[in-house]
Amino acid sequence: MKSQGSPPLQIHKLEPKVKQGLTVVITGHGKGKTTSALGMALRACGHGMKVCIIQFMKGDLYAGEWDGVKLLGDQVELHTTGKGFCGILGNPYPKSEHRANAQDAVRLSLEKIDSGAFDMVVLDEINNALQLQLVDLEQVLEILSRKPPLMHLVLTGRDAHPLVIELADTVSEVVEVKHAYRKEIEPQPGVDY
């Protein structure tokens, strides 16, 4: 069915005239924020980049990405720094402890950003941590201001702060159209965790 005379497939490769590290925010209440950041990490690895993922508020509940990124070898490091979602039903840790963990995560974030060792740093759930006052706006602004020009910085989590959105280059809001859990389907490995 190939059309007569159509040009053969040529694979082009984009190469920006001006390379630039972007600040990307993935927010909203729908499924696919952390997931999207993980996809960026995978894509970055394909370009030979080094990626650091710091998960705020996560660490008490196994997620497939913890083992998934190991398959990417030493191009990616992933740090869990938390003890689950502060304030949700059944979480046994006091807010002071969630905040202490998030404060450690801020220090780790600045250290990794300042190290110059990474082409991409993902701060997973930091928007959420800010909204819950586990980190302060000034701290997130400090992180944004310390981003090296060529490093990509990805911030995920619901309820991104308006000032963070203003300072970012690319912002997506993931809106829930529907979600399996509303049909009483339990979280499924591979998709939900």
Add this chain to the structure above:
Amino acid sequence: MKSQGSPPLQIHKLEPKVKQGLTVVITGHGKGKTTSALGMALRACGHGMKVCIIQFMKGDLYAGEWDGVKLLGDQVELHTTGKGFCGILGNPYPKSEHRANAQDAVRLSLEKIDSGAFDMVVLDEINNALQLQLVDLEQVLEILSRKPPLMHLVLTGRDAHPLVIELADTVSEVVEVKHAYRKEIEPQPGVDY
């Protein structure tokens, strides 16, 4: 700063009582649809799953994920089946050829789904291909109906068909809040491709 008497960190692992393969649709005009599907593939690999990614309408423009998934080894296979976005400026291929490619992709999708070899099949940009009439609604419905109960099926691309949304378990719409290209920033490796 650890609170006195707070419980030590225990890592829990979810295990659904009823395992179920989900149909997930990631649509919308914002950045992070293919990216989200790639993140699901990475996460699935962490669970030891096998993933097949079929990219509709892509194949003429290098994307980092082509090399990124190679790092995941034989748990993932990725097929590009297209020659770029039909109808966009500068694309030299006639619509008949885009449609022929997409029809090949449908056949490949059914073959991979029917093989039973995969825990997750990602049909990247199929929503878009349907909207552009490179595939027919009946074909997408056929694909949905052939999904094995335990296999996850992920369909990405803008303008998902209402009937596809209705049949899916989880649907997210990625809304563009802002995008770097509107500031005349060129697509950057790792983030945009």
